[in-house]
Amino acid sequence: MFRETAAFSGFSADDLAAERAFYVGILGLDVTEDHGILTLHLGGGGTVVVYPKPNHEPASFTVLNFPVADVDAAVDALVAKGVAFERYPGLEQDERGVMRGNGPTVAWFRDPAGNICSVIAAGPA
Numbered sequence: 001m002f003r004e005t006a007a008f009s010g011f012s013a014d015d016l017a018a019e020r021a022f023y024v025g026i027l028g029l030d031v032t033e034d035h036g037i038l039t040l041h042l043g044g045g046g047t048v049v050v051y052p053k054p055n056h057e058p059a060s061f062t063v064l065n066f067p068v069a070d071v072d073a074a075v076d077a078l079v080a081k082g083v084a085f086e087r088y089p090g091l092e093q094d095e096r097g098v099m100r101g102n103g104p105t106v107a108w109f110r111d112p113a114g115n116i117c118s119v120i121a122a123g124p125a
Contacts, residue, residue, distance in 0.1 A: 008010050008046070011063045012053035013113035015021050022112050026081050029064075040064075058114030067122035069106045071098055074119040086116070 013019045016038055023040055030041040033062045038050040068074040075096055083098030086108040094101045098107045105121040
């Protein structure tokens with residue numbers, strides 16, 4: 001039964017206008033809104049909903065991963081648009097926040113609501 005459904009994920013935010021501006025203006029995603037809920041339209045046909053929650057608290061884990069062919073190029077492009085990358089104690093990351101050699105190459109950043117996203121190497125580590 002569930003194998004055939006078009007499942008989707010979701011997370012909360014406290015300011016949908018800021019979320020829309022970020023996901024459209026910075027990340028370049030198509031975003032629609034229906035009944036006060038944003039839908040992020042991802043490559044490959046997937047979707048993620050972003051719903052309003054006045055007492056929103058960002059998750060302490062990555063809620064959305066963007067597989068990219070070149071993590072360094074993606075980091076450069078996002079930094080040029082004002083995105084800051086996270087540094088995590090105990091993880092070996094370079095000066096830009098990119099972690100290599102401990103699984104896939106990956107770098108983490110936050111959306112305006114504090115939700116953690118990543119750019120992660122598409123394919124083998």
